[in-house]
Amino acid sequence: MDALIQAFGLVFDPFVLGVIAVSAVFGMFVGAMPGLTATMATALLVPVTFFMPPVPALGAIVTATAMAIFAGDIPAAMLRMPGTPASAAYADESYAMTKKGQLNLNMGVNLVFSVAGGLVGVAVLIAAAPLLAEVAINFSSFEYFWLACLGLTCAVFLTNADAVKGFLSLFIGLLLATVGIDPSAGAPRFTFGEVELMQGVNFVATMIGVFAVSELLRGASTVRDAGHVVVQQVGDMFRGLGAVFRRYWFNFLRGSAIGTVIGALPGAGADIAAWISYAVSKRFSKEPEKFGTGHVEGIVDSTSANNSALGGAWIPALVFGIPGDSITAIVIGVLYMKGMNPGPTVFTENPQLIYAVFLIFILANLIMLPLGWAAIKSARQMLRTPRNILLPMILMFCIVGSFAMTNSLYGVAIMLAMGIFGWFLEEHGVPVAPLILGLVLGEMLEQTFVQNMIKADGNWLAFVDRPIAGALGVATLLIWAVMIARGTGLLGARRAAAA
Amino acid sequence: MRVNDAVLGVLLLGFAGWVWWLTSFFPAFPGQDYGPSLFPRILAAGIAGCGLLLALRGLRARQRLLTLDEWVRDPARLVSVLLMPGAVLAYIFVVDTLGFIPTAFAILLVLFLWFRARPVVALPVAAGVTLTIHWFFAGMMRVPLPRGLLDSVL
Amino acid sequence: MASFTRRTLLAASGTALATAGAGLAAPALAQGRYPNRPVQVIVPWGAGGGTDATARIVSSLLERDLGQPFNVVNRTGGSGVVGHSAIATAQPDGYTIGMITVEITMMHWQGLTDLRPTSYTPLALMNSDPPGVTVAQNAPFADIRALAEAIRTRPAGTFRASGTGQGGIWHLALVGWLQAMGLRGDHVRWVPSNGAAPAMQELAAGGVDIVTCSIPEARAMIDANRARALAIMAPARNPMFAQVPTLNETLGINYSTGAWRGIAGPRNMPAEIAGALQAALKRAYDNREFQEFMSSRGFGTVWGDAAQFASFMAEGDRAMGDAMRAAGLARG
Structure with a gap:
């Protein structure tokens, strides 16, 4: 109780x-700017939060990511361009709604169910x-x-892309993780005599490269001839929301639950949560034929899911030190930086700091309502920021x-x-998320493998000897x-199609 | 711009071989069978496997060896794309000598002007962004941005 | 070359300007007064850790004393090689100094780097923390004697210990202790870990039997009633943890070592700048704020001036070399 008051x-x-x-x-x-992602927002916030005390530092990340995941829905609805990958799953559906003249309802649903889904994720985080x-x-x-192992598996399991290329990306990522001092003998690997390489491949710099710089490369070719876009005027966003909620309250709960669980699974984040919950919504809908024509049902599921995934992802991050998604992968680094x-x-050393993070989570979701409203209203201006100034x-x-x-320049x-x-x-169609x-x-996998082998004296059975380890194994x-069964099945199907 | 899956597969096989060769120089740790070379070798084998599958698939699909996007053939767009990594490379090579403020200002100005911003906009924005970043990161956040030419003035 | 001349010219005129400015304010000290711009303090270990915390408190005191910002810059990774090398290869102008740690006497024996204590201008030794012997709360050993007896009577490889990576300071502490007991250095198997915190988690989870990190690093788990400290490998008890005995008073083993931290600059720093820094560091060390901060974290304080620090490191370097060769950890 003391800790809560302190918080x-x-x-x-x-x-x-x-x-x-x-x-x-x-x-x-x-979030509203296509090409800039919530992960990138977190990465950019790291140096900014470096010298802040832990609560504002984590508060900045919590707030910015919650806002960004919602704001990604805005250009999806207005331009058919998801602002963040988490809105990609339902960008087509959302844009179809807008074309039907339902931009108001569309934006209202995205905003309110983002807020509600986010609160469900936080509630589970606090309780569990x-x-x-x-x-x-x-x-x-x-x-x-x-x-x-489970975290790595989830990534490949849930990646929609080509399985071979998913594995390729994963192997390359794991190999990059072996650069630097190795965890068994303390010997340098793949350093080519370079002192800087002994620290390994910095993963935040990698993420800025993979998500932001590669996006800049893609965007640069058209900067010189970018045209202006016309955006519909937004009216009363909250009309008709009551009816949507009465009709689709179960979709909201299901979407939030799926989002939280997928967020909590190591490796899978808001974008995958949105894909899965959209698929589930379509699969179990009474009117699946309406999906893709601007039907609000799938949007309720998936816009709740991607925001609830944010809170869910913090569960393994805080408790196991394992990233629930690419955002919490950075958050873990910040936690270490702040001595948490x-x-x-x-939870026992600094309960007031953890409670403060929870409070900020709730607060961030609440202020999303007025701020999101303002953002939608001003989206026309935001989406017109000239790219020739923005990209550089x-x-x-x-x-x-x-x-x-x-x-350092490294x-x-x-x-x-x-x-x-x-x-x-x-x-080349190789997804970068597994990398x-x-x-x-990678480092955790190799480190724990080496530790296990030393502790078990080479006895493989020790890997499943302890009850929890056994269950996880x-x-x-x-x-x-x-996966292997499905993979071979898929391969067979492809071969048949080719022949 | 993309190469044929078969070419990609062959490149990956070569890469995996190179990694395997490098691991042969890692020291073994006395009394441990699973030394520093174990994981990189497993991963090299995995990458080689993926490369092999891609190569076989690419041969079967008979794609073109190299598919070029439209922007590669348009010199202006090609320059636009190459300017991005070029700017980062230029930063890496000159920032320690010139310092952050002159380097960042020059890079921003060149990019703005190439992307057809009017000079009357480009100049003040480049200066403003450079000084804001410097004030925020070097001043408030104490990031050791190189001081370079302005070392004794700042 | 052209840019070089221009740079030198500009720098020279800049210095002239700065000197003129300083001259107006304090005519007597104008010429070559140190420091007249911000100083970087490089820390080879991550933010939030013990070395980082020590460097930050020292830097804040230097900043107040000398009137220029002393900015802590973390250059982490490579088991400390990256940061130590950044300090050693900086301009020896007094505007880049750093906190060097015990690893500088170890890394070159492992063949990780050519850097050794003589690659620096030593300025001051500030702190040293002895290793502890920590076991899980529910371990069947009442005290250090019971543990030592169990280790001695059971076959080699029965017990597992952790605390840091292979060949790290806490690993050597274990090896030294075992050798002092007349056992082989690998009688207790070493499980390499990524620092003290994961090792303590392993201890609480029952993954290892002993952790030999320093007591301040083990403190959180001890306070949470998950672990017990049985002894410290030091000549005397730590007043913060007065109930933890030394090896000497319990086992009669006169073995002590420690992870030390000190401030140093690149080799060949001008003598007057080194002198100014050493004097300021002495004032920081004697400052009550420094002493209070260190004791609140349970960190030990040790003072050594430049000459004492140099001979302390030379001695430590030799001892580490012997210990690592004996343990089979030296390479090349």
Whole structure:
């Protein structure tokens, strides 16, 4: 109780509230701007939050990402361009609604169900995280090894793309994670005598490269001849929402639940949550034929899901130190920076800081309502920011942001190299999300593997000897079996089609 | 711009071989069978496997060796795309000598003007953005942005 | 070349300007007064850790004392090689200094780098923390004697210990302790970990039996009643953890080592700048704020001036070399 009162004091402090307000506007801008993602917003916030105390630092990230995931819906509805990958699943549906003249209802649904879904995710985070902490204190390297496997599996399992290319991306990410000092013998690997390479491939610089720089490369070719766009006027967004809620309240609950669970699964984030919940909505709908024609049902499911995934992703991040998505992958780094080392002890060592983060989560979702309304109203102006000014500015922010990650030009070099590489991969239909995941989880996978082998003296049975490790191991192997079965089936189908 | 899956597969096979060769120089740790080279070798094998599958698939599909996008043939667009990595490279090479403020200002100005911003907009925006970033990151955030030429003035 | 001349010219005129400006304010000190612009303090370890915290408190005191910003810059990774090399290769003009740690006496024996204590201008030794012996709360050992007896009587490889990476300072502490007990250095198997915090988690989860990190690093788990500290490998008890005995008073083993931290600059720093810094560091060390901060975190304070620091490092370097060769951890 004391901690809760302290937490209120920490959050309702003029500086913290100011940071939340500024990052809310920042998040809205980033989310509404196609090409800028919530992950990138987090990456850019890292150097900015570096010298802040933990509460405003985490508050900035929480607020900016919540806003960005919602704001991604705005250009999806108005331009058929998702502002963030999390809005990609229903951008077509949303734009179809707008074409039918339902922009008002469309924007209202996106805003209100984003807020509600976000609150569900936070509620689960608050209720389940401390419980999970008690379980997590018993996690040794065996359990973490299987969690790392499970996290890597989820990425490939849920990636829609070509399986071979998904695996390729994952292997490359894992290989990048081996650069630097190895965890078993302490020997340098793939450093070619370069001192800087001994620190390994910095993953925030990599993410800035893969998500932002590669997007700048794609965008640069058309900057000189970009035309203006015409956007419909927005009227009363909240009319008709009551009817939508009465009719589709179950879709909202289901979407939020799916979002939270997928967010909490290591490796899968808001974008995958939106895809899955949209698919589930269509599969179980009474009127599946209406999907794709500007039907509001699928939007309710998926716009709730992507915002609830944000809160869900914090559960494994806080309790296990395992990223639930690419945003919390960065958050974990910030937690370490602020001395709030993720793990079960974070709840006992600094409960007031964790409660403050929860409070900010709730606060951010609440102020999303008025701020989102304002953002939609001013979207016409925002979407007209000239790209010939915007792109070079973003590039300069990327340079400074990645420099700040390593405090050296090494970060900038990594950003550039990974930007070109990420662009090259996407040109060839290779998804970059598994690469990021491999880079993030690779070190944990290898470290825990080495620890396990030393502890078990080479006895493989020890990997499943402990109860939780056994359960996790069996679950992982089962999922792999299903994947292999489906994979070979898919291969067979493709061969048949080719012949 | 993309190459044929078969070419990509062959490139990956070569890459995997190179990685495997590099791992042969890693030291073994006495009393441990699973040394520093184990994981990179597993991953090299995985990448080689993917490369092989892609190569076979590419041969079967008989795609064109190299597919060029429209922008590669239009010199102005090609320059637009190459200017992005070019600007970062230029930053890496000159920022320690010139310092952050002159480098960032020059890069922004060149990009703005190439992307057809009017000079009357480009000049003040480039200066404003440079000084704002410097004030925020170097001043408030204490990021050690290179001081370069202005070392003794700042 | 052209740019070089221009740069030198500009720099020279800039210096002239700055000197003129300073001259107006304080005529007597105008010529070559140090420092007249911000100083970088490079830390080879991550923000939030013990080295970072120590460097930040020292820097804030230097900043107040010398009137210029002392900016802490974390250059992490490569087991400390990256940051140590950034300090050693900086311009020796006094505007880049850094906090060097015990690893500088270890890394070159492992073949990770050519850097060694003589690659720096030592300025001051500020802190040293001894390793501890920590076991899980529910471990069947009442005290350090029971644990030592169990280790001695059971076959090699029965017990597992952790605390840092292979060949790290806490690993060497374990090896040194075992050797002092007349056992082989690998009698207790070392499980490499990514720092002290994950090792403590392993300990609480029952993954390892012993952790040899310093007591301040083990403190959170001890406070949460998940772990117990049985001993410290130091000549005397730590007043913050007065109930934890030393190895000498319990086992009669006179073995002590420690992870130390000190401030140093690149080699060949001008003597007057080094002198000014050393004097300021002494004032910072004697400052009550520094002493209070260090004791609140449970960090030990040790003072050594430039000459003492240099001979301290030379001695430590030799001892580490012997220990690492004996443990089979030295390479090349």
